[in-house]
Amino acid sequence: MERELKLRVAKEDLGTLRHAPMLAQSGRKVGTPHLLMSTYFDTPELSFHWCGASLRVRTVGKQKMQTLKLEGSAKAGLFDRDEFEMPVNSDTPDLKLLCDQIPDDSDCGKLVRDETVAARLKPVFVTRINRSAFPLHQPSGDELELALDEGTVEAESGSVQIAAVELELKQGNPEALYRIALEMLETVALRLDHRSKADIGYALLVAEHSEAVKAQPLLLDKRDSIEDAFCAIARNCLDQVHANERGVVSGHDPSSVHQMRVGLRRLRSALDLFAKVIPASSGFDEELRWIASELGAARDWEVLAGATLERASTNGNANEIQPVRQACEQIAVNNRQRAAAAVESVRYTRLALQFALWLDRKGWRDDMSDEQRAAISGPVKPFAAEVLRRRHKKLIKRGKGLADLDDHRRHRARIAAKKVRYATEFFASLCPKRAVRNYVDALTALQDDLGWRNDAVVADQLLKSLLTTSPEAASGASFARGFLASRVAADHQTLKKLWKRFKLLSSPH
Incomplete structure (x- = not known):
């Protein structure tokens, strides 16, 4: 398992970091960076990429290392993923060496065992990185390696310049990575790196859309x-x-x-x-x-x-x-x-x-x-039950006469409803499923109505600003404001019914 924290840095700040006190304490003298040249391989249709893997052969001096990295997680710049590394005797990958490492029923496992895949592998992009690496031994016992990278990712379609910091956890607790990064942040401007070098290389080959990600279900015990x-x-x-x-x-x-x-x-x-x-x-x-x-x-x-x-x-x-x-x-x-x-x-x-x-x-x-x-x-269960009761009670109090409240008080009720919804979702796995489902259904319908009403209030303010900033839109903005006001007024009975339905329920616990 590889654990790396990746950060971007301005090229001119790499020199500052090379002479930072923490690196001087590493015991390694600042010298000439060594060149890492890595060739990434894939099939013409990029089979490894589409199953969330990257395959490379890296040359370090006279040694050649083959590395397969599987898709993992990347949170706050921390990459957590499986990595399989081994020496090879040529400039091209030897997939047979991976057969004992990757389960044969996984997508990637099927690829490395397919002889036709091995025959169709070709270089797809190359990284040329000048790296200065420093071992960091922490008083806590944590062992890290800090690498300062400068170089390029190159494909037939173009190239990208790279200046980056990589912190790899060799042994110990991941919190050491964050501590060192924050210490460096006091010296130079760093930014989270959301992409690995393989991500950058593949971006030169295919235009990919980063899908929006919703919250995953949460299971508490x-x-x-x-x-x-x-x-x-x-x-x-x-x-x-x-x-x-x-x-x-x-x-x-x-x-x-x-x-x-x-x-x-x-x-x-x-x-x-x-x-x-x-x-x-x-x-x-x-x-x-x-x-x-x-x-x-x-x-x-x-x-x-x-x-x-x-x-x-x-x-x-x-x-x-x-x-x-x-x-x-x-x-x-x-x-x-x-x-x-x-x-x-x-x-x-x-x-x-x-x-x-x-x-x-x-x-x-x-x-x-x-x-x-x-x-x-x-135990969390009694705590959760009390929180859900308290949040429900607060919403009932703020929502009294909900359909007739002014914008400000209705907004406060909407925020209370949102907090009830989040609390219910957080603790849902601790409550009876049917009670949660009925409660969330009624709460969702209420929130949807309050949500579009709030959108209408916000829209009114934004449309009003267009009257001066975009004169060509003034007429249409005035019409839209009037139309939305009429829609809100017409919703009065619907909101009353939704609120009445919700008030009949108790919080699930």
């Missing part, structure tokens, strides 16, 4: 402690956040922006939910709120340009609405670029590394008393 449950929930939220970073950075997919924002909201809700027993630094909430707001501006304009204006568009006014949609789409594109820049920023890199370190080492325990540590070691 009734025997879990409160602390165990918190760790599982926080990691589930972070998985969703990190899985969508690459899509956000690409700047092309509004769905990735939405799903990363949902992951951040879920994470903030989880921190709030456990705050009385597992307090987090106030700085985390402030920084999570910041990155969420950077993504939120793009999402608001996307929704307006899409579903909201679609409701206002009729056969009779399509020409009038079109300038509004074009103006909104352009603002959305600009805001997606801003969101991408935020996820690429040093500020976000620091947040991701600090939070990963805090979660990995259970940093909340540092300032706890023995009694507090004992409390979070208690």
